[in-house]
Amino acid sequence: MRPYLFLFLLGIVLFFATCRKKDTTPTPSTPVVPGCTSLLAPANGGFVTTTSVTLSWNAVSTASSYDVYLGTTPSPTTLVGNAVSGTTHTVSIPATPNVTYYWYVVPRNTTGPASGCASGARSFTYIVISMPVSLGYHVVGYFPSYRSLADVPDIKFRMTNVVVYAFYQVNSAGSLLAPGSATAPLAAVATKARSNNAKILLGINDGSGDGKTNFKNMAASPQGRTNFIRDIMNVVRTNQLDGVDMDWEFPTTSDGTDVTFTSLMQELADSLHRDGRYYLSCAITAGKYAGGIRDAIRNELFPIVDFFNIMAYDDFSTTTPYRHHSDYALASLCLNYWINTRGMPAAKAVLGIPAYGRPSGITQSNTVLSYRNILSQGGNAQLDSAIVSAGTFTNYTIYYNGQYTVKRKAKLSKDIAAGVMFWEKWQDATDGQSLLKAACDTVGRSY
Structure with missing residues (x-):
């Protein structure tokens, strides 16, 4: 009997021993040292324009915190x-332009910090984007590459405080192309402008022949705009120019180029306005006629472009006679539209004046004459029309701006706008009948 009792008791003991709850709490393990993180922003080699800079990086799963290092x-x-x-940290940096900062992040946990993270340091540069000093009353003169520089005396350059070299072009590949056979090279025009205290801007138009196709294709993508702006800045810096004048004729809301034109100008302004170094202007439509071309000049451009050359001319008709293509009424209408209706700052509105004449009611082919040629055929410098001959057309009426009208326009632009622009310098007379002289004398600009 006793052996059975012993076995019974032993079974009870074993039963309770195996049913007792086991302790499953594991022994704490030591965490693995985290690896380095990848840095997100600012972009490596990029630019910042504020002194409060937020650094960001990716999370590391084994990290409990991060140490951030920054210096020059x-x-x-x-x-x-x-x-x-x-995974973000905001730092304050001094407002000293063109200083490059380097930074990296070290993840850590209770075991210790990651190692080797300094080798992944990234950089950013603090820059200041601001407009250059105002030119006051603008007297702008375009100088085409196909004109003879010797035909235009120094005094005509002293009359202008801005000379626009016309033109470099955007080609079908979206690159910036110099004029193929320039009678007046850029370097020579720039030298003459500088020696006469005038700013020299690089004029850029479309090389396709229609004023817009190559611009449209180039500006359609961010990379296309970036590459084109890089080309522009290289020419501007290499030739020590003072800025750029954009002559896209014309972007329009009908094909979306109003959007890409605005983007191009904003991005170009950021490059030109670094440290307030270079000027940005653009030639724009007169504004007389409603539609996609006029509306393509969006109000977002007003704060970023230094001045606008308003082309208040070429309002001609090949079927209606006795119509002036650029009378005083058109000038007044254009300035009123851009300044009062659209809200363009008056200090940026520059009124375009033609130094040439057009007929009315007949073809414009081979009938358009420069102001100097009109005078050579007996035109009166104080009037706005003359009887001339050109090509196969004889004794037709041509309409132009004489000194009296130019003085009125110069006075108007001084009263309510910011200056005058002439297309183009070579077409003007070189003596006392000069249109540039009439404008300068009216506004008191010495030369």
Whole structure:
């Protein structure tokens, strides 16, 4: 009996021993040292325009916090963020332009910090984007590459405070192309402008022949715009120019080029306005006629473009006689539209004046004459029309701006706008009958 009792008791003991709840709590393990993180923003080699800069990076799963280092050497040792719990950290930097900063992040946990993260440091540069000093009352004169520089005396350059070299072009590949056979090279025109205290701007138009196709294709993509702006800045810096004048004739809302034109101008302005160094202007439609071309000049452009050359001319008709293509009424209408209706700052509105004449009611082919040629055929410098001959057309009436009208326009632009622009310098007379002289004398500009 006793053996059975012993076995019974032993079974009870074993039963309760195996049914007792086991302790499943594991022994704590030591965490693995985290690896380095990847940095997100600012973009490596990019630019910032504020002194408060937010640095961001990707999270590391094994990290409990992050140390942030920043400095002006490629391997910074200054700890600017200690045990940061998140994946962003904002730092304040001095307002000193063109200083490059380097930064990196070290993830850490209770075991220790990641190693080797300094080798992944990234950089950004603080820059200031601002408009250059105002030119006051603008007297702008275009100088085409196909004209003879010797035909235009120095005094005509002293009369203008801005000379636009016309033109470099955007080609079918979206690159910037110099004129193929320039009678007046850019370097020579720039030298003459500078020696006469005038700013020299690079005029750019479309090389396709229609004024717009190559611009449209180039500006359609961010990369196309970036490459084109890089070309522009290289020419501007290499030739020590003072800025750029954009002559896209014309973007329009009907095909979306109003959007890409605005983007191009905004991005170009950022490059030209770094440290307030270079000017940006553009030639725009007169504004008389409603539609997609006029509306393509969006109000977003007003704060970023330094001045607008309003082409208040070429309002001609090949069927209606006795119509002036650029009378005083058109000038007044254009300035009123852009300044009062659209809200363009008056200090940026420059009134375009033609130094040539057009007929009315007949073809414009081979019948358009320069102001100097009109005078050579007996035209009166104080009037706005004359009887001339050109090509196969004889004794037809041509309409132009004489000195009296130019003085009125110069006075108007001084009263309510910011200056006058002439297309183009070579077409003007070189003596006392000069249109540039009439404008300068009216507004008191010395030369």
